[in-house]
Every structure is written in structure tokens, then in C-alpha cells.
Amino acid sequence: MTDASASDITTPPWHAALWARMAHAIASDRVAHGLLVCGPPGVGKRVFADRIVAALLCRNRNAEGDACGECAACRQRIAATHPDISRLVPEEAGKLIKVDQVRAFSQRLHLTPQYDSGRIGWIDPAEDLSPSAANSLLKTLEEPPPACHIVLVTDRVSALMPTVRSRCQLWRLAPPAPDAAREWLQTNGVDAQGLDADSLRTPFAALDRDAQDYAALVNGWDATLSDVIRNREDAASAADRLAKQPADLLTDWLYRRASALLAVALMEGGETHEPRALPDNLARVATRMDPHAFQPWCAQVAQAARLARSNADWQLVIESLLLDLKSRLKRRQSK
Numbered sequence: 572m573t574d575a576s577a578s579d580i581t582t583p584p585w586h587a588a589l590w591a592r593m594a595h596a597i598a599s600d601r602v603a604h605g606l607l608v609c610g611p612p613g614v615g616k617r618v619f620a621d622r623i624v625a626a627l628l629c630r631n632r633n634a635e636g637d638a639c640g641e642c643a644a645c646r647q648r649i650a651a652t653h654p655d656i657s658r659l660v661p662e663e664a665g666k667l668i669k670v671d672q673v674r675a676f677s678q679r680l681h682l683t684p685q686y687d688s689g690r691i692g693w694i695d696p697a698e699d700l701s702p703s704a705a706n707s708l709l710k711t712l713e714e715p716p717p718a719c720h721i722v723l724v725t726d727r728v729s730a731l732m733p734t735v736r737s738r739c740q741l742w743r744l745a746p747p748a749p750d751a752a753r754e755w756l757q758t759n760g761v762d763a764q765g766l767d768a769d770s771l772r773t774p775f776a777a778l779d780r781d782a783q784d785y786a787a788l789v790n791g792w793d794a795t796l797s798d799v800i801r802n803r804e805d806a807a808s809a810a811d812r813l814a815k816q817p818a819d820l821l822t823d824w825l826y827r828r829a830s831a832l833l834a835v836a837l838m839e840g841g842e843t844h845e846p847r848a849l850p851d852n853l854a855r856v857a858t859r860m861d862p863h864a865f866q867p868w869c870a871q872v873a874q875a876a877r878l879a880r881s882n883a884d885w886q887l888v889i890e891s892l893l894l895d896l897k898s899r900l901k902r903r904q905s906k
């Protein structure tokens with residue numbers, strides 16, 4: 572494989588079915604103008620989006636519908652000098668994408684492309700569009716220049732304005748099955764034998780960082796959550812530590828803990844037939860929970876995830892989540 576974005580890793584097998592659909596759409600020239608590539612962190616969304624861009628620009632695609640890596644357009648793309656690619660990203664990490672940036676971006680997309688493959692716009696992360704920036708983008712998404720494609724990448728499709736979402740075609744990547752993830756990681760030089768289910772669900776995160784580190788992070792967060800619930804640590808000091816963790820991984824973990832806690836709470840007698848998705852001490856908490864009192868907390872976790880990239884005080888958001896969880900558990904105990 573000569574594609575730059577995937578030069579040192581093999582194609583993830585869990586992308587294959589979605590790629591087959593995309594390759595077919597590209598080959599039959601029926602690709603939507605707005606393509607929203609979404610899915611949880613660590614599944615390889617940017618690799619997939621890069622693959623789309625490469626294929627759209629290539630003059631000589633191969634049998635799988637992938638870019639050849641050798642034509643003039645591919646060489647320019649690989650050298651990051653392709654004249655028809657415009658990128659819209661936050662000016663600083665963690666900041667929102669501004670309306671002025673969107674205006675300049677839309678103007679660039681309307682310039683005559685150098686190649687007849689048309690212009691490509693790349694927006695990443697799409698949930699970082701400020702509300703006014705998102706509004707300003709709508710017209711371009713609705714009436715894009717001919718042959719123009721805009722690829723948006725997001726971890727949290729629910730955080731996008733519905734008006735942006737509805738103007739894009741959704742390409743959703745799901746996490747791989749554990750065996751597929753393990754095999755792929757091994758092929759790419761990561762010792763995956765000892766990896767837990769969390770790490771296998773986010774193979775690109777495992778590839779990016781030392782896999783042991785990620786497992787240790789999750790263990791630490793689980794211990795913190797359990798300590799807060801059992802009054803061994805106060806919510807403020809726990810929030811202080813959690814707020815310094817990588818926000819996308821932390822919110823993904825919170826999502827999964829909230830839904831696993833709810834699943835256990837909903838089970839009669841607390842018996843689960845599923846493989847344990849929770850550490851033992853959290854599972855014990857969940858068996859005593861009132862699912863009706865707990866359910867609103869899951870919605871709050873989703874709401875908090877949206878605030879992670881906003882200007883909200885992230886530490887305060889986490890602290891109020893923890894306090895709210897405790898008060899919901901207390902209400903149950905005092906019944």
C-alpha cells in the first residue's frame with residue numbers, strides 16, 4: 572500500500588463493508604456532497620475519511636476502489652500540496668471553529684479546481700463548529716459548487732446541529748469485534764494478547780498510545796468512580812483529576828459506564844448473562860440501583876460529553892455529574 576495516510580498500518584478489516592459501499596458510490600459517481608464520517612474515538616474515522624479523499628482525487632483507482640498512490644494527483648496529496656484540498660480545523664486545539672474561518676473555507680471551495688475531480692473540503696472535528704460557524708456552513712452544504720465534496724469527521728454526531736447533520740450522508744464506523752481488533756493490532760506490531768475489552772474497542776487509541784497506559788487509565792477512572800460512590804473521595808477532588816484526562820477518551824468511558832450500569836440495574840435480580848462490562852465493585856453498585864432514578868443520569872452524561880469541547884468549565888461539569896450520581900444513589904438507599 573502506498574497511500575500516505577495508511578503507509579505504515581494495514582487496512583482495518585472492520586472498515587471493509589463500509590468501504591465496499593463507498594467504493595461503489597465513488598465508482599458509480601454517486602457520492603453525496605456532504606459526507607459525515609462518525610463513530611466512537613479509536614475506530615479509525617480519519618483513516619477512513621482520508622481513504623475517501625484519496626479515492627475521490629486519484630486518476631487511476633485500483634480494483635478495491637482505492638487511490639493508486641502514484642498518479643500526479645496522488646503524489647500531490649501525499650506531499651500535502653494538492654491544490655484542491657481545503658481544511659477547516661480549529662485554529663488552536665480545544666477552540667471552536669469560527670464563522671470567519673467558515674467564510675474563507677466556503678470561498679476557497681468555490682474557486683475553480685485545478686483537477687476535474689473537483690474540490691475537497693475537510694472539516695475536523697465537525698462538532699467544534701461554533702453555532703454561528705455551523706449556520707454559515709449550511710448554504711455551502713446545501714448548494715455546494717459542482718463536483719465538490721465536503722468530508723466532516725466527528726466523534727459525537729449528536730453534538731452536531733441537526734441542520735448540519737441532515738444535509739450530510741452519514742458514514743458510521745462501529746468498533747470492531749474483539750478478535751478482529753486483536754488480530755489487526757498484532758499485525759501492526761502491538762502486543763494485544765493482554766488487552767482488555769476497552770482497549771480492543773478503540774484499536775487506534777491502543778495503536779497510538781502505549782496500550783498498557785490506556786488500560787491503566789481506565790482502571791484508574793473506574794477506581795475513582797467507585798471511591799466517589801462509596802464516599803472515599805469527594806466529588807470535587809475526583810473532578811479535579813478527571814478533568815485533566817484526555818476528554819474524548821474520558822467521555823467515551825463515561826458513556827459506556829453509564830449504559831452498562833443501567834443495563835445491570837434493569838436486570839431482574841441483578842443477574843447478568845452478558846460478559847461483565849463492569850468491574851465488580853461498580854457492578855455491585857448497579858444491582859442496588861433504581862433504574863428509573865438512574866436513567867436521567869445517562870442523559871446527563873450525554874449532555875456532559877457535548878460540553879467537553881465547549882467553553883464550559885469542564886471540571887465543574889464532571890463534579891456536578893458525580894454529585895448528581897451520588898444523590899440519585901442516596902435517594903434509593905433512603906427509600
Ligand SMILES: [Zn+2]
Nearest residue numbers: 629639642645
Ligand atoms: Zn492515484
